[in-house]
Amino acid sequence: MRTKKQKFFLFLKIVAALLALLLGGLYFFRDSLLQQVLRKAETKFEQEYNCQFSVKQANFNGLSEVELHNLILVPKNADTLLAVRKIKTSYSLFELFTGDLQLKNLEMNHGFIQLVKNKNGRNFDAFLKRDNEEKATEKRHYAKLAYRLLNKVLNLVPSEMQLDNLSLRMDDMGRKVVLHLNDLRLENHQLQSEIQVKTNTLVQHWKISGFADPRAKKADLKFFSGDTTKIQVPYIDERFGLKSSFDNIHIKLDKLEMESGELHIDGFTSIENFTLNHPKIAKKDVVIANARFDYRFLLGRDFISIDSTSSAQLNHIKVKPFAEYNTEEDTIYRLKVAIPKMNAQDFITSLPKGLFTNFEGMETEGNFDYQLDFAYNKNKPDDLIFDSKLNKENLRITKYGAANLAKLNGEFTYRAIENGVEQRPILVGAANPNYTPLDQISPYLEKAVLTSEDPSFFHHRGFINEAFKQSIVKNIRTRKFARGASTISMQLVKNVFLTREKTLSRKLEEILLVYILENNRIASKSRMLEVYFNVIEWGPNVYGIGEASQFYFQKRPSDLTLTECLYLASIVPKPKKFMWQFDDQGNQKPYAVKNQRFIKNLMLRRALITEQDTTGQSVPVYISGRARSFLKLKTLVDSTAADSLRFDPDEFDF
Known part of the structure; x- marks a missing residue:
């Protein structure tokens, strides 16, 4: 046995x-x-x-x-x-x-992958269809799903590789891009590659080099130009009109591991001399000299996040970000941004060139730090959290840039800009006969405009937090910029110091300039309001309340009635379209009357006016000034012609 x-x-x-x-x-x-x-x-x-x-x-x-x-x-x-x-x-x-x-090595030569979209459709659509067997109601485990997918991708990357004469081609309705891989070698974890790039608008030579170990899930790669030019990003210039380029990109992956049911992805990405050009961003090139993002992504069963140990740097500006998408109970989006204490002048000089042109040349003293806390619950949108705090330490401006905010306190010449063209000069000062000091403007107009445009103007510091929150909620719900939160301070800065172009640059400059104006008490609230009334547009080529009161009513601003003031307040948002409020008889349309009644009732409720103020004010608005020529009125000739066509039996003898 x-x-x-x-x-x-x-x-x-x-x-x-x-x-x-x-x-x-x-x-x-x-x-x-x-x-x-x-x-x-x-x-x-x-x-x-x-x-x-x-x-x-x-x-x-x-x-x-x-x-x-x-x-x-x-x-x-x-x-x-x-x-x-x-x-x-x-x-x-x-x-x-x-x-x-896992692939150990790979040799591939003489071939191409081609993605084509034309009038007949796309040649890759069949591979984008969803798996019908996937249970739509099954909740995803974000960490496991991402780790499984990343593992599959990395396992398909061989530890040794030799690729020759291969191309990635793309043709999107005639917008063609060819990335031709002349040579790629991955040996002993060292990667070297040369790529020729050709589009309808450019021909370039790129290089990639560095360390790559797909089995250990680590990489340290640098992407740069093979000649003396900057790398231009292809396709997006033709597709979206966005021109972008850079000197080099450095990408490093230090860690990709599952720990206690969470996926950790650590590394950094940096870029040098990144340049953007698009009419929606700014009028000129936007240049970021140096930017770096040291990231730590965390994924769990119910969340995807950028951990708070991550850091981002834009020139000298250092930022500690935290962002999270969480579906554990409700769908919640969180964002926290912290700028640790830094020198204010370093902040000014670190702003991207071309994006903040009005700040170029500005000099400051002191330090500051900043915190932003944002949270949005998809199922409880009204519980939105938006808390923005800036702490100053001996902060002051010693020299202004192109936007000299201090000029608000004296006499200056204002020129509106329409479609990039400067309009006639408007002198903001006593030498202008149409200039009207605040105490010579009807109190009704001041109260009506504040009620309509910015009720808390004399109390806020440039921004209305609650209005800003409601604006964010509505924009998220509608998935577009459907509502703003503009204050009189913001309108004043936009009119006096900025153009009317709808660009990201202009909006960012507006926010920063308003903050500086309001929080450094550069001009008093009364002075700001007085300048506002004397520079804003009230109609076609009509600037300031002195011109407006004559244009509409042939009056001085101090003589305006409550009804006339309500009308003027109602046209501030769209002054050039005032004529559409009136019918062909010169009477206001019902919607316009209703809007002005709404403003009046708000003023009554807030005790800005009394019932006695409204006595005798039910008379309809009558445009008597030069503005009447803009109304689409029935002429006397039209009426006579219509009368001549009427049948009068007394004119005929039967």
Whole structure:
């Protein structure tokens, strides 16, 4: 009788014999098995993706190296998606059996991947369809899903690689981009690559070099130009009109691991001399000399986040960000931004060139720090949190840039800009006969405009937090900028110091200038309001209340009635369209009357006026000044012609 030890060795011998038999079978029948796999692939591509897949020649070299020749993938009635002359790769048999397949090396040459969109559709649509078997109601585990996908991608990146004469082509309705890979080598974890880029508008030579270890999930790569020019980002200039370029990008991945059910992704990305140009951003090139993002992404069962240990740097400005998307109970978006204590002058000089032109040349003293706390619950939008705080330390401006805010306190010349063209000069001062001091403007007008435009003007510091919150909520709900939160301070800065262009640059400058104006008490509230009344547009080529009161009513601003003031307040948002409030008889339309009644009732409720003030004020608005020529009135000739067409039986003798 065999002992336990003998039985164990006998078992090992049987297992070894079976493995040898299996490996022998695999070796002798490997080419047949490969052909069978390819036939299944051909069938799957045809049935599931309506594509023709073919390999002219396929064979094994040894037991774990596969060589394929002339691969072609062509969607039905569409352009070829993939064509490669030769692919050679190897893998581990053990990994093949365990299902964790990792490519050991890869050689590929003479081929292309081609993405085409034309009037007939896209040649890659079939591969974008969703899996119908996926349960839509099943909650995703973000960490596991991301880790599984990233692992699959990294496992397909071989540890050794040699690619020659390969191209990635894209044709989007005639907008063509070709990335031609002349040579790529990955040996001993060192990556070197040369890429020729060609579009309808440029030809460039790019290089990629650095460290890459897909098995250890680490990389340290630099992307830069192969000649003396900056790298220009292709396609987006033709597609979106956005021109962008940079000197180099540095990308490093230090960690990609699952720990206690959470996925940690650590590393950094930096860019030098990043340049943007788009009419919606700014009038000129926006240049960021140096930017860096040291990131730590955390993914769990119910959340995706940028951890608070991450940091971002824009020139000398350092930022500590935290962002999270959480679905544990409700769908919640969180954002926290902190700028640690820094020198104010370093902040001014670090602002991107071209984005804050009015701040160029500004000089400051002192320090500051800043915190932003934002949270939005998709199911409870009214509970939005928006808390913005700036703490100052001996902060003051010693020299202004292009926007000299101090000029508000004296006499100056104002020129409105329409479509980039300067309008006639308006002198803001006593030498202008139309200039009207605040105490010579009807109190009704001041109260009506404040009620309509900015009720808390004399109490806020440039921004109304609650209005800002409501604006954010509405814009998120509608998924567009459907509502602003503009105060009189913001309108004043926009009119006096900025253009009317609708750009990101102009809006950012407006916010910063308003903050500086209001929080450094550069001008009093009364002075700001007085300048506001004397520079804003009240109609076509009508600037200031002195011109407006004559243009509409042939009066001085001090003589305006409550009804006339309510009318003037109602046209401030759209002064050039005032004529559409009136019908062909010169009477205000019902919606305009209703709007002015609403403003009046608000003034009554807030005790800004009394019932006695409204006595005798029910008379309709009558435009008597030059503005009447802008109304679309029925003329006397029209009335006479209409009367002549009427049938009068007394004119005829029967």
